Amino acid sequence: MAQTQLLDEQDDGQIGECHVMVTVEDRTHPQTPPTGRTHPYQDTPPFSQVDDQPKDSKLRGFRRIRKNQDYVHITMAKSSISRLPSEWWKTGIAFIWAGLNLVLTTVMITIVHDRVPDKSVSPPLPDKFFDYVPRMEWAFRVTEVIGMILVILWFIQWLSLKYRAIVGRRFFFLQGLLYMYRMVTMYITTLPVPSMHMECAPKLQNNSHEKLQRVYQLVSGAGLSITGSHRMCGDFLYSGHTVMLTLTFLFIYEYSPRSRLWTVYHVICGLLSTMGVACILLGHEHYSLDVVVAYFITSRLFYWYHTMANNQALRGSPHNYLNRVWWSFMFSFLEKNVKLSVPCTFSWPISVPSVSFKNPCRSYSKVQSSREE
């Protein structure tokens, strides 16, 4: 065989000419003997010249053999990091979607405001809660304060999550969708004001400039009465305040650890949320129906979306009825590359490589850290 011949020649060359190979210059070309004897394999690859110990001549020969074979490519499973890609641009799109829906809702409120029947023409509808509980003036302000607290808490929690791109995307998408549904229900049937105390701004029949100003005022005040921006009536079914309170609580609960210490936090947030919703009704600002429908739609949508996202088995299954909703194409766009349920891990928002710690929520720290690296 040519290769064994090569080895033999090499050996001969080594043994025969060893006294010559001691010289340094010859070290660079160990394959070619200093006598200049021609070899069939003159053009040696550089890597095989690295090792120039005599007993490695056979090894060198093996390396040379290997170089002429094809390498076998073994595909390794992708690491779990790539199964939860950040894709901030998708979060940006979801944010735009939410923003667009908020603005459209504001426009719709302005339109609906003109269709609300006057208090004298259409008195408030009979409502069971209002029959039992009289109105309290301060209640709605409490609701809005609680709402702001919950939103701030959720924002802080969101900032400290590791996979904030994915979670943020979900929040914006659900919020936008809920406000879109709200637009539809507000528009098709207009309920009268729930209580005689409500002071609605005067109607502007065709004054579009004024209307635009109102839209701007509402958006800048975030739709809250505290900021004085919300003096328009007609957006009763269903209640946007309930949506925000419920949604922030659901997200806070979902993306935080389940240990005993955190349960206190969950209970506090749950109580805040419930109190906020109760105060809406105490203030006679919405019908009970608005609140009930808002809670139902928010919670169901939240569960629906997360079940679709967390169960990989459902995604390709033909018996998955969940993707018969009209927004399933948006869902697959946002969640196509998310292959796992988002684990609960925290990390500092500003990534300082030496300081950023991954604090796992559960005590399976070994498993979790090895899974994510």
Next chain:
Amino acid sequence: MKEVRLWTASDVSDWLTEEGMQEYTEALREKDGPALLQLSEQDFNTLPLSLVTGDSGRQLLERIETLRFTSHMKAHKGNNHKNSYHANGHVGVILANGSISNGKTVNGGPKNGLLSEPVRILIPSLSEQERTPFPTEWFKTGVAFLYALCCFLMTTVMISVVHERVPPKEETPPLPDKFFDLFDRVEWAFSICEINGMLLVGLWFTQWLLLKHRSIIGRRFFFIVGTLYLYRCVTMYVTTLPVPGMHFKCSPKLFGDWEAQSRRVMKLMAGGGLSITGSHALCGDYLYSGHTVMLTLTYLFIKEYSPRRFWWYHSICWCLSAVGIFCILLAHDHYTIDVVVAYFMTTRLFWWYHTMANQQALKEKSAGNMFSRVWWFSPFQYFETNVRGIVPRNYQLPFLLRTLTSTRVKYSKLDSRES
């Protein structure tokens, strides 16, 4: 076929020909039944049989052995085996384990491993839920039916209660509604809606009767309908919407007259809540629309549990449903919001329930399974826990029709043995 002992020589040769062993007919033409049974290996090693046989008669001996005990079985069919061994005057010796040998001791065991009486293998009788992945469990269907009935009753009572609270149309005019602005009222439209509803319910009922797993599917229908009507109770009660149109003629209010109210409830139930039957003259049950619920739900069930290739059937039902819903609005009998909310609730509940039922992973309470947080998860588990897998769309005539036409295949040997 008569017993081998009684065979004549011609019977023996006929049998040999039947068995495909014609080569022996010449050599065995003198042998009749009993002689055939007495053949042994030694006979095959001597003339004249040794000239004919290739395997020293092993195959033939086996066939004879089979013949012996099948005819023995026939002879002792229905008799007590122990008695018959002595009674029939067998040539053979009765061994301790009840097997027969024809005079040749075979070390106490049966020759060729064949026992002459059947061995009884006890099969443990499994309960139905272990035998099949889709057990019928009519009891659970009955519970679901009762639940639906309770919800209907509660809805009727609630309508009657709410009726008292509806503001009169002079005080509170109908609310502004976008659809009413665009389309004027059409008088006969509501009858169309109710006719469509009745048609769809009839179609669904017929289809349900023809399904094989009707208990499981019926259970699902009753549970979903009951829950939807329960939700309807809640939304009707908390806030009362005014009448959608001035054309409404609401019955007079009976303040506190319980007897008259209960009579009204009965009348409403008896009429199925339809205006066509004249039972529904009560106002206030607007959010959300029960008619939309029935139209949508029956269509969803029809489509789900019928063959995929009946697209024409699905299209017809879809048209019936859509026209029915449109006519509700055209008749100004419900606000648009009632119809929209009803459609939303029905479809979401249907899809939710069926996704949970079809995925084994979603039937258990776990952190990843958010669907387990709904309040009706425990009843759901009760109904669907023994259903393993997706209910196939199989069809079968209902029981009464089945007994009329006997299409059962008769397996003669087994049947005759049992008799």
